[in-house]
Amino acid sequence: MADGRLVPNVRTDKASLDYMEYLSASCKKHWSFLDAIYGVLPFFGMVLRSRAIQSKSKQERLKALALQVVSTQVSDEINIVRLIELAKQQQIYDIDIHLPYSLTDEQLVFIKGESKHSVVLSQRDEHLSVQIRSIQVM
Numbered sequence: 555m556a557d558g559r560l561v562p563n564v565r566t567d568k569a570s571l572d573y574m575e576y577l578s579a580s581c582k583k584h585w586s587f588l589d590a591i592y593g594v595l596p597f598f599g600m601v602l603r604s605r606a607i608q609s610k611s612k613q614e615r616l617k618a619l620a621l622q623v624v625s626t627q628v629s630d631e632i633n634i635v636r637l638i639e640l641a642k643q644q645q646i647y648d649i650d651i652h653l654p655y656s657l658t659d660e661q662l663v664f665i666k667g668e669s670k671h672s673v674v675l676s677q678r679d680e681h682l683s684v685q686i687r688s689i690q691v692m
Contacts, residue, residue, distance in 0.1 A: 568648040569613045569641060573633070576624035612644045619644075631661050634682070635668045642671050642686050649684040656680055 623636045634651065641649050657665075662675050672687035 567612055567646045568650065569616050569646045570650045570652070571617065571620060571637065572652045573624070573630075574652070574654050576620050576633075577626055612646055616640055616644045616646055630657075631664045631668070634665050634684075638665075638669050638671065638673060638684055638686060641684070647686045649686075651682045651684065653680045653682055657682060 619640045620637055623640065624633045630653070637649065637651065641647070656677060656679060662677065666673055666675060674685040674687070676683045
């Protein structure tokens with residue numbers, strides 16, 4: 555049974571995120587010392603907290619983890635790079651991010667350059683579509 559059509563395509567998952575929702579939650583959050591550490595080193599917090607959300611769907615896990623790493627303390631570009639990394643870790647390769655404004659060409663170039671993965675970015679008004687390629691950028 556080497557027929558490729560019988561193999562499920564894991565790349566079909568797509569997530570849609572409202573960026574302002576995560577920034578708003580970050581503003582309302584009461585910060586503890588550990589939260590401050592997670593804000594500076596977000597992937598440290600993801601490792602420690604990820605066990606609690608393992609039973610959720612990929613999209614639910616992505617959204618829960620995004621609440622942990624999106625921060626008003628860093629630029630929007632860095633937050634988007636963090637979201638891309640989270641999506642890749644959850645095996646989600648297509649993301650639609652609703653932003654409060656359109657990104658500039660310079661911001662898009664920065665995001666592509668800072669991403670650990672090869673990404674295709676396309677923007678329509680305040681919607682940024684991200685496609686993560688499987689080839690890792692060195």
